Amino acid sequence: MASKIKVDQIQTGDGTGTIALQNQLSGMTHASVPTLTTSHIPTLTTSHIPTLTAAQMPSGSLLKTSTRNYPASAYSTSSGYVSVGGSVNYTVVNAGCALRVTQNVNLGAHVATNYWRQVRLLIDGQSYGALTVAHHDTDNLYVPVTMDEYFPNLSLTAGQVLVFQIQIKSNGSQATAVDDAIGDPTLIIQEIKG
Numbered sequence: 394m395a396s397k398i399k400v401d402q403i404q405t406g407d408g409t410g411t412i413a414l415q416n417q418l419s420g421m422t423h424a425s426v427p428t429l430t431t432s433h434i435p436t437l438t439t440s441h442i443p444t445l446t447a448a449q450m451p452s453g454s455l456l457k458t459s460t461r462n463y464p465a466s467a468y469s470t471s472s473g474y475v476s477v478g479g480s481v482n483y484t485v486v487n488a489g490c491a492l493r494v495t496q497n498v499n500l501g502a503h504v505a506t507n508y509w510r511q512v513r514l515l516i517d518g519q520s521y522g523a524l525t526v527a528h529h530d531t532d533n534l535y536v537p538v539t540m541d542e543y544f545p546n547l548s549l550t551a552g553q554v555l556v557f558q559i560q561i562k563s564n565g566s567q568a569t570a571v572d573d574a575i576g577d578p579t580l581i582i583q584e585i586k587g
Contacts, residue, residue, distance in 0.1 A: 447487045450586050456487045457584040462577050463496075464559040468503065468570035474513065474560040478571055481557040487584050491545040495581040498559065500528055501535035503568035510569040511562040514540055514580075517555055535572055545587060557582075 447456050464478025496514045513525040523542035530536075549555075557580060563569035571578065 447490075447586065452586050454586045455583060456490060456586055459483060459582045461580045461582075463557070463580040464498065464571055464578060466570070466572045467559075467561070468568045469561050470563050470566060470568050471561075472563065472565035474511070474562045476515075476558050476560050478559045480559075481580055483555045483557060483582050485549045485551060485553040485555065485584065487586070488549065488551040489587055490549055490584040491543065491587045492547060492549070493543045493581075493583040493585060494524065494541070494557075495583075496524065496540045496557075496559075496579070497581075498538055498540075498578040499535040499572045499576060500526065500538050500561075501570045501572055502530075502532070503570060506567050508564040508567050512538065512540075512569075512571060513560050513562075515556075515558045515560060516544075518558075520560075535570075537576065543585075 450456065461481050463481050467477030469475045469477060494514070494516065498512060500510055500512050502508070502510055507529070509527055509529045511525070511527045513520050516524075521542055521544075524540040526538045526540055528536055528538060559571060561569045561571060
């Protein structure tokens with residue numbers, strides 16, 4: 394004959410702790426669990442969320458984004474590249490980071506003549522293939538163009554100032570223009586953990 398123990402509660406000797414069951418209980422139909430209320434859940438604030446420094450972020454993490462309305466409207470008839478629309482100084486925050494640079498600009502002609510219009514974005518006086526665009530058509534219109542490049546190996550230091558400069562080139566007689574009246578041109582600079 395099996396023995397029976399009838400109790401309302403089982404506790405440890407001092408009333409604290411957990412009692413572990415070694416074998417399955419037969420005939421058990423349910424167990425009572427205390428009702429949880431919002432008083433059991435702590436209120437989370439921003440102090441509970443750690444702030445990661447750039448050094449703690451994994452490679453490929455976006456560390457900083459800067460967006461500028463650039464360049465201002467300008468035009469030139471020069472057959473060589475000329476600087477127009479002012480320039481943008483950018484101070485690097487994270488040493489050793491990579492850069493992604495995106496320049497959106499409206500490139501246009503002032504006459505309906507068949508010629509090449511060219512635009513490029515210099516970084517510290519240096520031109521890069523992916524930041525150079527040539528456009529050719531016979532219409533007197535503005536065309537939105539995007540130049541985009543990722544630079545993983547610039548060896549940048551914190552506090553280093555980079556100068557971004559738009560240059561345009563025409564055919565020597567007709568004008569090539571960049572225009573901010575057709576929609577805001579934008580320069581987007583992103584620092585990415587290397």
